[in-house]
Amino acid sequence: MSGGANRVLVGGLRAATGVLIIAAAAAMALFLGAVELPAVERDPVAIQVDTRQNAEQIRVCAGSFAELGADPERSGTALPVGTAAVVQAGSADEQFELEREEPGGSAPQVFRAAADETFAAAQRQDVSSDNLRGLTALACAEPLNEQWLVGGATSVGVSTTLNLGNPYDVPATVELTVYDEEGELDAAQTSGVLVPARGERVVSLNGYAPGRERLAVRVVSTGAAVTASLGVGQVDGLSSFAVDTVTRQAEAQNTLVVPGIVNLSEHEHGPGDAGELDAFPVVVRALSASGEAKTARVRALLGTGGSEDLGTLEFDGAAVAELIVRHWPEEAHAIVIEADAPIVGGVLASADAGGEHDYAWYAPAPELPEETEHAVAVVDGGSLVIANPGSSEAEVRVSGAKTDPSDYVVPAGGAMVVRAPADARLSSTVPVFATVRVASRSDLAAYPVLAAAERTTALTVYPR
Secondary structure (H helix, E strand, C coil): CCHHHHHHHHHHHHHHHHHHHHHHHHHHHHHHHHCCCCCCCCCCCCEEEECCCCCEEEEEECCCCEEECCCHHHCCCEEECCCCEEEEECCCCEEEECECCCCCCCCCEEEEEECCCCCEEEEEEEEECCCCEEEEEEECECCECEEEEECCCCCCCEEEEEEEEECCCCCEEEEEEEEECCEECCHHHCCCEEECCCEEEEEEHHHHCCCCCCCEEEEEEECCCEEEEEEEEEEECCEEEEEEEEECECCCEEEEEEECCCCEECCCCECCCCCCECCCCEEEEEECCCCCCCEEEEEEEECCCCEEEEEEEECCCCCCEEEEECCCCCCEEEEEEEEEEEEEEEEEEEEEECCEEEEEEECCCCCECCCCCEEEECCCCCEEEEEECCCCCEEEEEEECCEEEEEEEECCCEEEEECCCCEEEEEECCCEEEEEEEEECCEEEEEECCCCCCCCCEEEECCC
């Protein structure tokens, strides 16, 4: 047989073999599709990881009050004045200072504690400068990536600063959204603020939004979480009128509880439609940043339980709403604001005696879960005000490291003032809200008791 014939024969055999292989593969595919073969199944392996190992919590204290215009040659710069005294409840593993942009006063303090430590800190300062006098008090807060502040103004005689603290080892970029009595400010009027690692920045809101009667600020940070607070100073002509600091609130809610409200005055009440008028009335402000809220009911919680209606907040889009309470009930110790959509808010109350005046901007207090021990740092001269807006009475225990526990019953729908040591522990049979208040003649300051941030203690990992 010739070579050409051999090649034709071999090629034909190869082609036939290929056809047979393809046919066999097709038959096998049809068989596998029609016949269910046994499968090997294995549940994923789950490994529980304890995230509490090496976990920590951080509290940042803002340091001494930053006074805008303390140096006449640098009227737009806020300079630290005086000394802030810090108290703590619980043990911290580490303490260090943040670097300030401007020297002076006492530096911001940072506390690091184990995640499972019951810990809190707070600061108090008696401000006394050439221009301002009064009392400030502030809760030392955990850093957040988003938070809100309500209070202050930038109208004639009022200065408001924003204090930003970054306790981490990377810088933070902070975006501010400012709201006033007309709504949200044009974004072109605000810009990002760079807060260096382990540093603090103080921003003048008078420069961002001059001539505003009402203020609310949303603070959003990237790169690192930060703490935020407001410093408010007011003069009347050449005399000091008031000074205060404002603690942040974490998120908007339908119901805000603001314990600790008191309005002190030596002035006699004058006649009015409601029978009496306060010389310096309580002021309630709130913001619906989404513009969804239309109204909010405002009522005062009484010491004996029950409440008294104070009025209604009317919202107009994203404008800061205001309600003036012409006469504050003397037997009341808290305010509840109930809206038809999530809001943030604040309450202004005053102290006036002996020709001197001061005020405090109260921030809403977060809920303190029941059957849990909460750390409460009580500054010198402070009292603990506990609000129970629920329908069941609260059995509350307050103790300290070196003091015997004291038990109280806060009536349903009521609020109560109790004594507490500097390093207090608080627990309750039902959820409550609490504020530390310092009130004496012409001095007034307050800060909410902040619940520890919720942390996931176990993480489930599914390895490949």
